[in-house]
Amino acid sequence: MAAVELRGLTKRFGDVTVVDRIDLTIAHGLLVCLLGPSGCGKTTILRLLAGFIEPSAGEIRVGDRVVSSLARTLPPEQRKMSMIFQSYALWPHMTVGENVGYGLMLRKLGHDDTRRKVEAILHAIRLDAHINRYPGELSGGQQQRVALARALIVEPETLLLDEPLSNLDANLREEMRFELRRLHDAYRYTTIYVTHDQAEAMTTADRIVVMNAGRIEQIGTPEEIYERPGSEFVARFIGGTNIIKGKALDRAHLAISGLTLRCGSGALVPGSDAALSIRLHDARLMTAAPPAGTENVAPATILRHTFLGASRDYLVALGSGDQLRVSAPPNLSLPPGATVWLHLPPERCLGLGD
C-alpha cells in the first residue's frame, strides 16, 4: 500500500513561486481533488507528481521510494503513474481496442492476454460494443472513457487527472463524475484529480485540498469543506455563501453597523476584523415580525429576485448596506422594495476569524 507524500514541495519558475512548500499525504486508494482558482498551482503539482518537471525544493515519495527531490528525479515511465489530460489525446488512426491495448503492447504482453484485458476493461466502462470503432466515431464522453481505460489498463499505482471533464457538456460531465467514482471504487488506485469546479470535487472526492496561490488553504472531506470552511477564501470559493464583515466583540459575536450577530460555530478573535459566513439556503426571509427574543434578526429590503424553478433566489439589503443572497421557497414572491425580516439562525452562522 503506497501512500503519496509531498514534503515541502516547492516549484519556482524564475522569481515566481508557483508551488509553495506543500505538505500533503494521500493514503493509498483515496480519491483526492486539488481544487482552486486558475493559476493557483494545481497542474504544476500534477506535473511534479508525474515527473514531467523537477521540484525547486522538497520531495515527493510514493511508499518508501523518493520519486522527486533535488538530488534525484525518477523519469515518468518508472513511476507507476498514469496521467489523463483535458484533451483525451486518443490516437485517431487506432481503433478503441488498439488505443486501450497500446500500453500493454509496449510492455510486450502477448496478443491473447492483451485482448482479454482490453475486453474486460471495455466492459467495465460499458464500451464493449465499440471495440472496433475509431475515436472520431465516438461522443466526447465515450472518448474520455476510452482515455480512462487506456490509463487504467496498465494498472497504475496512482492515477493523475487534469481537468478530465472540462471538454464535456454539462449533462455528460455529471454522468462522467459518477463513472470516474465508480471506476475508482472498482479498481482502488490512488487518484489525484485537479479541478477548479467545486461541484466536480464535491461529488467525486474522498478529500478535497483547497489551494490558493501555491499554498494549501484547507484539507477535508467534501462535507467538512462545505460545512466548516476554515477561511473566507474557502467559504467564497466553495460558493453558495454570504460573507458579512464586521468587528468581533468576543469569540462568538460579530458587530456590524447597528446589529450584533451570534455565530454558533467557528471562533472569532475578540477586537479583530472578522467575518461571518452563512449559506444561501440557511438564511430565511420572514414577512411577519419574529417572536420577541429571536436572535440574529434584522429588517431588510428586497432588491430583486430570480425564479429558479425549485427555489427563488433573493438579493436583500440590510440597514448597514450589506447585501445578502437568500434561497427561498419558489412560492414566496416578494416585490423589490418590500420590507421583510431576515433571520440568520446562529447555529448556521460560522465565524471566520482571519
Ligand code: ATP
Ligand atoms: P488552471 O486551472 O488555469 O490550469 P492551475 O492552478 O493548474 O491553473 P498552473 O498551471 O499550475 O495553475 O500554473 C500556476 C502558475 O504557474 C501560473 O501562473 C502559470 O502561468 C505558471 N506557470 C506554469 N508553468 C509555467 C512555466 N513552464 N513557466 C513559467 N510559468 C509557468
